Amino acid sequence: MYExxxxxxxxxxxxxxxxxxxxxxxxxxxxxxALDATAQRISDTQGATDLDRNNLAKLYRGFLAASRVIARLQEKQAGAHA
Structure with missing residues (x-):
């Protein structure tokens, strides 16, 4: 899943x-x-229980959030060098 x-x-x-x-x-x-692809892979995974599905949803949102944070940091870094 994290390859x-x-x-x-x-x-x-x-x-x-x-x-x-x-x-x-x-x-x-x-x-x-890679973060976005991992989030998609997690989204495609079927949890067996409500707890599994809830945990997978948290992981999915976390990976998407990490991708957005990195994008924002990249924008700030580019702005600092402009």
Whole structure:
């Protein structure tokens, strides 16, 4: 379920450096795409119980929120260099 994120673990783990890198935009975009794809994969997963479905919904919203936060940080970083 998290395979796409694992491919970007080093960039994600050092997100400040990735955001600050002038050539980092493609890496940040790839991280966001991985977060969005993971959210979609979670959305497609069927929970067996109400608790499972509730937890999957929380994960889904969390991954989408993380993607939006990273997009906002990227915008702020770009504005700081403009």
């Amino acid at each position: 796409q994120l694992e491919a970007h673990a080093s960039e994600f783990n050092d997100l400040q450096k990735t955001l600050a890198d002038p050539a980092g935009a493609p890496k940040v975009d790839a991280i966001r795409q």
